[in-house]
């Protein structure tokens with residue numbers, strides 16, 4: 346075991362892990378998806394359910410993933426196999442691999458949009474435009490066939506290249522410096538947005554709960570998004586936990602990542618909704634919401650164009666630090682379980698993911714007539730991954746850590762072999778064994794109209 350541990354690369358320290366794990370968590374999910382699904386599902390009541398899911402489900406799942414990863418020193422499959430040899434638990438790893446495929450296929454599409462928007466902002470395309478014109482510009486861009494696919498391919502090529510470079514050189518270097526800058530711009534956007542005329546309606550939408558809007562689908566979407574946003578349910582944090590040194594204290598790490606991710610999402614909401622109402626944009630606009638609203642806010646800011654360029658550039662980088670963590674799950678599986686070397690594995694998977702993402706991209710244009718269960722291809726892929734596979738993957742993870750692992754082993758891992766206090770262990774085990782599994786199952790079956 347020792348030689349295996351020392352052979353495996355590890356993060357250079359606590360900050361490396363936090364940067365990479367927070368880099369994975371903070372991405373398009375916070376800044377693009379959270380506001381758009383909050384808008385679709387009616388605002389504040391949805392946010393409340395989301396926050397409850399983060400606390401009672403997200404946190405225990407996150408800690409369970411990190412615990413599994415560091416204990417086993419493996420990715421999702423290896424982890425199940427090593428910690429419970431000869432049992433079928435590892436089959437649930439296939440859901441994680443499927444989720445990674447599906448998520449990265451559409452994630453690459455939206456991340457590609459951010460690249461186009463960097464160029465648009467550099468060229469000053471938004472200057473002097475009305476909200477309607479900015480909306481039309483977005484619609485006409487995503488409706489095209491080649492351009493969005495070109496950017497999606499470019500984004501995925503970046504992702505593949507970084508994963509090939511390896512864990513330390515690749516992931517750590519890129520996540521460390523840039524996220525605080527994104528936070529600063531988000532704060533500036535919030536300051537501008539909340540001082541626009543007519544902004545107060547946005548506040549009501551965000552903070553005055555209207556429970557009549559809370560449908561079954563909304564509750565399931567809140568659960569699914571808690572998993573999506575925290576990068577949970579498919580083994581990302583198992584893989585990252587496996588690179589974590591044995592003397593790091595896992596609980597504060599999990600709490601810090603969760604807080605950072607949630608704060609960024611809420612700030613994105615505060616930056617967007619006051620402006621949505623001030624500019625008369627529909628809160629239910631869907632995936633276009635951020636791309637249409639924020640260029641308008643930048644128009645009303647000193648140095649707006651400069652900040653607009655910087656914002657979309659940083660959103661692209663935030664997406665990149667998330668996408669590499671998704672690709673890493675699949676690559677680690679091929680490297681560890683099939684002995685394929687890193688480079689060909691990463692190249693092959695990147696290509697397959699690009700191809701699979703093309704119909705998602707086209708679903709805003711030439712395939713917009715195609716609908717399955719009333720959903721576009723893009724929405725269908727997102728639904729299957731976020732609302733089915735991630736919650737089910739997360740359910741397996743908490744059941745595994747709560748019921749399959751010996752409590753003594755969990756305690757040993759969380760207390761670093763008995764060297765640190767674990768007063769919270771009882772709460773963690775209660776959440777992991779009882780609360781999280783029941784809550785996930787209840788929301789899942791309720792969402793599917795089974796209960």
Ligand code: PFF
Pocket residue numbers: 369370371372373374375448572573574575576577579580581667668670671
């Ligand atoms: N958490 C990322 C985001 O919010 O953009 C997306 C993501 C990354 C989902 C990694 C799932 C995952 F395993």
